[in-house]
Amino acid sequence: MTLHAQIDDPGLDAGCCTFGSLAAPAARSAAAGADPRAYAVVGADGIARLDAVVETLDCPSCVPSIEGTLARLDGVIGARVNAGQRRIHLEWDPERVDVERIVATLGGLGHRIAPYDAARLGGGEVDEVGQGLLRALAVAGFAFANVMLVSVAVWAGLAQDMGPGTRAFLHWVSALIAMPAIVYAGRPFFRSALGALRAGTSNMDVPIAIGVTLATAMSLFETTRNGEHVYFDAALGLLFFLLIGRFLDRSLRGRAFAAAQNLLALRAVSALVIGADGTTEVRAIEAVRPGDRVAVATGETVPVDGRVAAGRSEVDASLVTGESLPQAVAPGDLVHAGTVNLAAPIEVETAAAGSQTLLAEIAAMMDRAGQAKARYVRLADRISQIYAPVIHALALAAFAGWMTLGSADWRASLMIAVAVLIVTCPCALGLAVPAVQVGAVGRLLKRGAYVKSGDALERLARIDTVVFDKTGTLTLGRPRLDGIDGGAANALALAATLARRSTHPLSRAIAAAAGDGAAAEGVHEEPGLGLEALVDGERVRLGRGDWVGGAAPALPHAGTEIWLRRGEAPAVRFRFVDAPRPDAAEVVATLKDRGLRVILLSGDREPVVAALADQLGIGERQGECLPSGKIAVLQRLAAEGRRVAMVGDGLNDAPALAAAFVSLSPSTAADVSQTAADVVFSGDALAPVLECWEVARKADALVRQNVALALGYNLIAVPLAIAGLVTPLIAAVVMSASSLAVTGNALRVQRGR
């Protein structure tokens, strides 16, 4: 793709710049996040501090303007944005400025923040390991470079006339540089190998640890004996290349970890608790007890599970049901934490808060189901389970062979065995997989798909079935005006004047269809029923058929409808459909062409599901599917030996997302679903799903090629080693060449189709 074509590509967001999303796609959050006042902490030095997620930070070019503008506010001591993690750390003097002003300033720039409790999230954990790897990498790199310098001198000297005294001196220099470095940089591998051996299994790190230890020990021994060959450079080179691979893998997971934590932060809310004397108090959610009465304003997320104590309203329960049409609630009705209160303020009597809510329970269920995914053994580890015993056997055979048949002394035999271990050490193997996966994930990120880990890619490449949810996944989840039955030509215009005063999804659809225009005055919204206003002296109602009155008998219709009635005239029907994504049919056709089985599962009514399935060309479909029903289907498919990719969005999909072999979720999905899914894709198109699968397959092919390359090089080197021909020079050349070849091949994942 030429550069020109890439910029013009509609897949990239045209936000504040053309670069699109460099970090995670923006998660949908409630209309108003947590209250910053509950999370700002004033330290002993009198400075207030706050950590928050910047939900609207799609591109790091906003960072300087955010920091610069905030810095100019009187009283703000510091504002530091982390563009990669999309977080901001604020410090200010509470005597000179308050947090509302800071939030308002950010709002003026078009940014919204959601505060979190930094201690609770513990964001440092993954960073520590990654930092440790980077430190080990730096030390290994430094030592490798210097020891290599000395080694080149030694190898040149072997070909010419370097005296044994000089050679011994140089060997000692190598030893002195290498020893501390190997001990320090090798720790990640030694730790992991010991852990695996204690658990009775073997992983990639066991042969590495054995190889490095033996090589170092032998080289040290040879140095003290003024021997000819030492392998310090090979041992350090091994550690260096392997640490690169390990660091790449870690940084991949680090990003996903930060994104998942951001989602957790967006869920953490504070609550406005009404005391017995009528006073209100903002409290962090952990401090809310069952029985407390919580006030939920219009547009806010309901923070607790409970019953409505006062007020009538509509809530957006898409978090629970996945359907975007609001549900009416009245005193006595149950509401859940995470739903959004749309129409009018209500008071909720708390039944469960914090970790006791339905939301938290489902999140816990996600975690447990996710453990099953963690048991998936990665390709590299699977290879090493066969590979390690083979090379250890080879080394042993070489040692025994030379001792007996070759009649060499134990020193020379051991040297040959060590040489075998070094050249067969899975150095390129450790680089082969992460190098490709990092490239693939980076490429998908540019296309708006966010892959959370390397093994998600591995699993995605193996699927043979795709199960789609309907609302919000195959469809946009936003209703669209489909047609008007009856009424005069100006029915739409009249309806729009009322609709513009409401934020109900159906009202917005009418307003969108009518375009810009005036809005009526004095529009009253009856939660659950509709809108009413006086227009030119006549009462106009827009809403449910039975409330509006005068409706003709309804024709069966696969979709939603509301009615408009002016005065005593017959009611006019407005029909809505939930439009499928623009490329949904194409994507389904392509998936089927490539041999995948495509299934549609939905909780919606059968006629609606059938209509959409026919429209998109999906033969297998099932409607009125409860979450347990979806899991049952997945388990049946798994029992048949099929590997299923689940694409879904509502909370009702979350258990299924965790149970499927691999799962994808749109970024408009419920937070819990996004946390459960392996891949999150943004935008209105369904194409990212197809692209993820294609890139995953290409990455899989490249990984296999890389593994073949790595093993191929080793296979050439093993006979040489057994024959005793592998000097440290040859070992270093083979290792470096295979690592470079593997990395070069991995870069191919970035190119075209």
Next chain:
Amino acid sequence: MAALVYLIPAALLLGGFGLVCFLWALRTRQFEDLDGAAWRALHDDHDDRLKDDRD
């Protein structure tokens, strides 16, 4: 050959200095947010007051 006695330690010292600088940069968390650092460098609003970085 006698030159090696001081040349090798000199080379190690210089290299070691580079390593120490890298480890210090790592410890002061300068590698945590590479995207933000890149864009921050392009900002040229001269009205910003100079602030201490509190990291």
